[in-house]
Amino acid sequence: MRIPLVAANWKMNGNKAFAERFFSDFDLQAIAAHVVVCPPFPYIPLVSQVAEDRERFSVGAQNLSQESSGAYTGEISAEMLLDWNARYVIIGHSERRSLYGETSELVAKKFVVAQQAGLIPILCVGETLQEREQERTLEVIANQLKAVSDIIESDTWKHSVVAYEPVWAIGTGKTATPEEAQDVHQFIRGELGNVGEQIQILYGGSVKSANASALFAQADIDGALVGGASLDAKEFAAICRAAE
Numbered sequence: 001m002r003i004p005l006v007a008a009n010w011k012m013n014g015n016k017a018f019a020e021r022f023f024s025d026f027d028l029q030a031i032a033a034h035v036v037v038c039p040p041f042p043y044i045p046l047v048s049q050v051a052e053d054r055e056r057f058s059v060g061a062q063n064l065s066q067e068s069s070g071a072y073t074g075e076i077s078a079e080m081l082l083d084w085n086a087r088y089v090i091i092g093h094s095e096r097r098s099l100y101g102e103t104s105e106l107v108a109k110k111f112v113v114a115q116q117a118g119l120i121p122i123l124c125v126g127e128t129l130q131e132r133e134q135e136r137t138l139e140v141i142a143n144q145l146k147a148v149s150d151i152i153e154s155d156t157w158k159h160s161v162v163a164y165e166p167v168w169a170i171g172t173g174k175t176a177t178p179e180e181a182q183d184v185h186q187f188i189r190g191e192l193g194n195v196g197e198q199i200q201i202l203y204g205g206s207v208k209s210a211n212a213s214a215l216f217a218q219a220d221i222d223g224a225l226v227g228g229a230s231l232d233a234k235e236f237a238a239i240c241r242a243a244e
């Protein structure tokens, strides 16, 4: 039985006042799904305080360094995230891949570093519009997963979350249809081998309260990774409730 999980990716949005306001508007008690909020790094301690002693609410980071320490200006290590009580970390978001040149090999290295430190990686995979139009979706996703599979024991997938985020659906208002998303989720589960059934696979890309229920009704969609709609506490709460 996979527990529904809804993760907020605030990206580089908000400030301290926003984060404080968000948690005064977001009624955690009323939500039964497992929820992760991934704020920008400086607000992780603030979200950690909210998460303290709450079983179903965790804090996550949006990135981490593949190195453990040293002369890497501007980088944040897994150990530092653990110091802040982060439990999850988003790895290989398409914005990191396309804007900051993160290759699948680097993403795989970060995945391993996160896991070895005891963080749960949320590995993002997804195709661009051009790749979808060329009917290369499954091939692209298989390659993104393979970069990780190549350097871990297959059992190790168990301690991770995968997020399918079609690049063309991110921030565009265009969501994959529930059936399109389900097809890819089912494919991903198959690619994860004998632990596939145990892994939470989230959908991301223009998820909002209006489309969440139809997505969550699909057999292989275990929750969502939410960008824009996670910046509105009430809207995000409605998405979380749809996952229960």
Ligand SMILES: O=C(CO)COP(=O)(O)O
Binding pocket: 009, 093, 165, 169, 170, 171, 172, 173, 204, 205, 206, 207, 225, 226, 227, 228, 229
């Ligand atoms: O990139 C995303 C989450 O990581 C999705 O962003 P949107 O929900 O804004 O489309």
